[in-house]
Amino acid sequence: MKLALIGLGNAGGKIVDELLRHEAELSRSVVESAVAINTARVDLARLEQLPSESRFLVGQTHERVKGHGAGGDPDLGASVIRSDQAEIDRALDRVPPYAVDAFWVVAGLGGGTGSGGAPVVAEQVAARYDPPVYGLGVLPSESEGGRAALNAARSLRSFADAADNLVLFDNAAWQANDDSLEAGYARANREVSTRIVRLLSAGTVDGSTLAENAMDASDINRTLSSGGVSTIAYAETADPSAGGRGLLSRLAGNGDADTDDGADPATVVSGLIREAVNSRLTCPAAVDTAERALIVLSGPPSSLSRKGLEAGRRWVESEIESAEVLAGDDPRENADVLSAVVLLSTVTDVPRVEALQAQAVDAKETIAEQASLRESATNDLITDDDDQLDPV
Structure with a gap:
């Protein structure tokens, strides 16, 4: 199977980078084209396998982004992807649709750019090209907090609707107690890359022995x-x-x-x-x-x-x-x-998704309650006790 990979956000770009590395190590031929799209310049700079011309920075002129990321805000991430259509088109123009069997949009669902942008890009690709559009969504672990759970639960609904099928990878299931944060993510990326490359390289004509029971x-x-x-x-x-x-x-x-x-x-x-x-x-x-x-x-x-x-x-x-x-x-x-x-x-029975949704609902309620308390506390702070002072 020949793929066009599109990595959204920090996690999406890193997984695409690792897929390219793993493909080369195994001498497989799966990836026909690969691009990374991000709102953060520094995340794109950390990629090692993707050439610079395949990395696309969006939102450079957006007053809230300016190349520094979406700040964990999926609504902002989605808005930037929609508004920077020229840069998205430039990224997609690098993909030869006649040479690919499927598109695969890859994103972590706990942040802002990936969770908000992946469903939008999946919709745009599906509207533009004939090959199926699949997703790979990485679920955050519980330790990443309620905001990440809320982002993921919201994105999951949109991403699953926009893609022809959404493969899930749960960070929580792959964490080791002695892992550092960086080592844990790197190991998770290797695990998912191993599975994707070995699954999709079946039936690929790349000089290997022809299969007796060929898959294509x-x-x-x-x-x-x-x-x-x-x-x-x-x-x-x-x-x-x-x-x-x-x-x-x-x-x-x-x-x-x-x-x-x-x-x-x-x-x-x-x-x-x-x-x-x-x-x-x-x-x-x-x-x-x-x-x-x-x-x-x-x-x-x-x-x-x-x-x-x-x-x-x-x-x-x-x-x-x-x-x-x-x-x-x-x-x-x-x-x-x-x-x-x-x-x-x-x-249809995925306990982690149900747990994520429950964590997200609690987080949404907590965030709303905290916002209300902060507004009240701020008003009390800037208002005198008897409210005798008029604002300027």
Whole structure:
């Protein structure tokens, strides 16, 4: 699948940057075009993979922005994106629509530019181009506060409506207690990049061995065509055909599986698919509420058991109680790991979203109450006790 990536805001730009880095490390060919759009000049300057001509600063002439960001205000972020249409058009002009299978708009939903701008850009791209427009939305953790939760809950409704499908990544599910803030975000970006690149590189003609059970862009688009929100599962193990033991989790619960030496290849493959679905998803959800699923098995050709893949597909069918499960392989001659990525499309039971909405409602009430108290306190401060002084 060939993608046009559009990163909105700080988190969106960093994830696009990491996707490009991961694609290069794995010698994959997924990204046809990539741009980053932001209201903050300093955030764009921190990107390492995207060339300068693919970075677009919006809101430079806006009296409240002037290149310094939207200040966590999604309404301001959306307003700037709408008003700076010339710069958005310039960014989109770099995308060759005839060469891409889908657009992917990427944003963190807790800030201002990403949460406000991503739904607007998704709408603009959908109105301008024929390929489907998908979203990748990063949910803030509870520790990021009520304002971030409120931004995310508001953006989530608009983003899901504007995109053909919205894949969620929950920062809260991927935090480690010993992570610094920077290290935690960097690790989360690597995790989501691993899943996206391995999922979407299936069926791409890039010099690798041709798949026996080929997946292509139409399979991925079909799986995502049911709309709503989706999540991605992943697991990997050392190449069984090389005689290595399975990898225990390098990071607790990160989707690494453990396999025994000499295990039957079909058993290894089917077990790996189960391990993926039963480990942490990009956003935790009730698996049995998914409407569709797609499985991509990637690794050395000698380890890709067709029998195991079919067994894994049947197991996923039984788990989600749907016949809409596609499965394919992605042979990689030089790979040293066997991996399984499972896209679970249109899930309807996502506890983190419900918790986020509850936190957002509380935050909205608190913010309104605090604003009222501040107004009253300020009025008391500047008014004399008997209100005998007239203002100038």
